[in-house]
Amino acid sequence: MSTPSTPGYVGRFAPSPTGPLHGGSLVAALASYLDARAHDGTWLIRIEDIDEGRSVPGAAEEILDLLQRLGMTSDRDVVWQSRRKHLYAAAYDRLAGHVYPCGCNRREIADSRLGFAPDGAAIYPGTCRHGLTPGRSPRSLRLRVPDAGEDVITFHDRMAGTVTQRLASESGDFVLKRADGYWAYQLAVVVDDAEQGVTEVVRGADLLDSTPRQIFLQRLLGVPTPRYLHVPVVRNAAGEKLSKQTGALAVRPGDEAGAVAALRDAAGFLRLDVPPAGSLAEFWRLAVTAWKASVAL
Numbered sequence: 001m002s003t004p005s006t007p008g009y010v011g012r013f014a015p016s017p018t019g020p021l022h023g024g025s026l027v028a029a030l031a032s033y034l035d036a037r038a039h040d041g042t043w044l045i046r047i048e049d050i051d052e053g054r055s056v057p058g059a060a061e062e063i064l065d066l067l068q069r070l071g072m073t074s075d076r077d078v079v080w081q082s083r084r085k086h087l088y089a090a091a092y093d094r095l096a097g098h099v100y101p102c103g104c105n106r107r108e109i110a111d112s113r114l115g116f117a118p119d120g121a122a123i124y125p126g127t128c129r130h131g132l133t134p135g136r137s138p139r140s141l142r143l144r145v146p147d148a149g150e151d152v153i154t155f156h157d158r159m160a161g162t163v164t165q166r167l168a169s170e171s172g173d174f175v176l177k178r179a180d181g182y183w184a185y186q187l188a189v190v191v192d193d194a195e196q197g198v199t200e201v202v203r204g205a206d207l208l209d210s211t212p213r214q215i216f217l218q219r220l221l222g223v224p225t226p227r228y229l230h231v232p233v234v235r236n237a238a239g240e241k242l243s244k245q246t247g248a249l250a251v252r253p254g255d256e257a258g259a260v261a262a263l264r265d266a267a268g269f270l271r272l273d274v275p276p277a278g279s280l281a282e283f284w285r286l287a288v289t290a291w292k293a294s295v296a297l
């Protein structure tokens with residue numbers, strides 16, 4: 001473990017180990033790492049394996065090994081969400097007055113035709129808000145969002161600028177504990193960012209629309225809101241976000257030159273003008289300079 005050189009800035013990369021690291025996740029890793037280094041800050045890796053059904057055995061180790069070969073290592077011990085469930089349970093207890101059991105299944109929520117939040121979550125019509133329908137048993141636990149008028153969350157994103165979302169109509173009450181018994185991503189990420197003292201979240205723009213829900217949770221829990229920077233997401237020729245499901249290829253550099261080439265590709269996607277580098281050390285030096293020149297710190 002190395003010691004952070006500047007107190008204050010704490011950033012993180014938080015991969016879900018659903019498969020090996022691909023070009024899209026490398027862009028997010030690179031951006032968060034460069035921003036931390038450009039601020040002389042601390043950079044952390046957190047393995048987001050809270051959805052144990054989707055986590056692939058061995059994938060986290062593979063991701064950590066690849067990041068290390070690319071020159072990116074966590075400044076503190078890597079944390080694993082699957083080993084921190086007590087923290088999510090404790091936060092959930094503090095939210096008890098805002099939570100209710102929900103007996104609806106996916107089909108019923110989709111049938112309500114309120115549509116989907118931009119991140120794909122179905123907008124919940126509030127069916128179980130005032131109690132479960134008789135004969136129904138609870139499936140998930142949902143957090144009540146404020147009614148229209150008091151539900152507006154506005155924040156500043158370092159790339160997107162001012163972002164505003166109306167939680168009541170654009171998200172609806174959202175799940176904190178899922179029907180399969182796992183804590184929801186939204187809760188885990190807020191608890192972890194707060195517990196780890198994260199001050200800067202740099203991640204893919206596919207999570208921009210989740211951010212207002214996370215800010216709402218931060219306010220309920222009385223924890224600070226970090227600064228946000230959402231970087232563009234890599235898409236394939238069909239316009240789909242790169243992921244294991246869309247057939248993204250794993251990043252597997254054979255040697256140092258291959259590692260530099262993979263990093264330069266990712267930097268190019270972020271429109272960073274990094275000159276050719278003969279070694280990883282040189283790449284990182286040049287890339288931090290390019291990041292400082294192109295991104296408002």
Ligand code: GLU
Nearest residue numbers: 014015016048189203207
């Ligand atoms: N685990 C999420 C992912 O791999 C990222 C979560 C975050 O950065 O907040 O897409």
